[in-house]
Amino acid sequence: MHRLVWLATALSLLLLPSLAGAEDFPSRPIRLIVPFPAGGPNDIIARVVGQRITEITKQPVVIDNRGGQAGVLGTDVVAKAAPDGYTIAITSASALAISASMEKIAYDPKKDLAPVTLVATVPEMLVVASDVPAKNMAELVALAKAQPGKLNFASAGIGGLPHLAGELFKLTAKIDIVHVPYRGAAPAITDLLGHQVQMVFLDLPVILPQIRAGTLRPIALGARERAATAPDVPTTAEVGMPDVLAENWYGMVAPAATPPNIIAELNRLTREALADPKVKEKFAEQGLTAVGNATEEFRSFIDSETMKWAKVIKDAGVPTTK
DSSP, X not given: OHHHHHXXXXXXXXXXXXXXXXXXXXXXXXXXXXXXXXXXXXXXXXXXXXXXHHHHHSSOEEEEEOOOGGGHHHHHHHHTSOSSSSEEEEEEHIIIIIHHHHSOOSSOTTTSEEXXXXXXXXXXXXXXXXXXXXXXXXXXXXXXXXXXXXXXEEESSTTSHHHHHHHHHHHHHTOOOEEEEOSSHHHHHHHHHTTSSOEEEEEHHHHHHHHHHTSEEEEEESSSSOBTTXXXXXXXXXXXXXXXXXXXXXXXXEETTSOHHHHHHHHHHHHHHHHSHHHHHHHHHTTOEEOOOOHHHHHHHHHHHHHHHHHHHHHHTOOOOO
């Protein structure tokens, strides 16, 4: 009996640090990795959410931009960080569900990272250059079929979601269009405006200024519902291509060995931040949708997105370096 009491006491003492950690967390600044340069959608999302978490916890959330390799380099920093909840990331679909199918990366998204919550989604919009003689999806597909191999679609880089959205469109419409990758969205838009390429899928917030200025023509939005920031643009489902569902997304992750109670607290804090009306308003202004879901829901979502885009990569014959 005494031995059992001793064991129970010892076990409770071992558990105390982790329980205390959950109660006290966070007790110092949190480093929030953004695996892209400042100013883009990922950076905007992280700064808005980080600021609200700071207000809730009274602890600073320090943004650390670590761009490179479509989000992989910054995400790897988190995968290798101390699993205490004080180094986390809000990272992209590319880093969590696509890159591992395209190339050898330094971490395993399933084994080295702990999902916290899906933070935001942003639809991809298909737009064409102003000199393209197609005003809607039917006309664009007809034009591509009449000129196989003659039309180009730009992307912000090989293996990113805008690239794969274009490949999915190509497969679904059964058209022959040529991929032209760029080092980011800005040069892709520049060449689209200069009529060097004919079309591109890009995150809605990135392309919205050109849509509003009338310098690029929107064709369809790869989302389930129309966007409040571009209400006149139909969804791909409305124009007869419901399978061309292409939404970029950003989620919070922590190192894999982070204690479950810390993950639960990060989830709670982030969902509270995302529920704030001011946060939702700031997201909506950028064409973003705030989400915030349970950890297991986010894990299942990553798995489904990984399978979806791996199939597109295979079926489209996208070159990989694995």
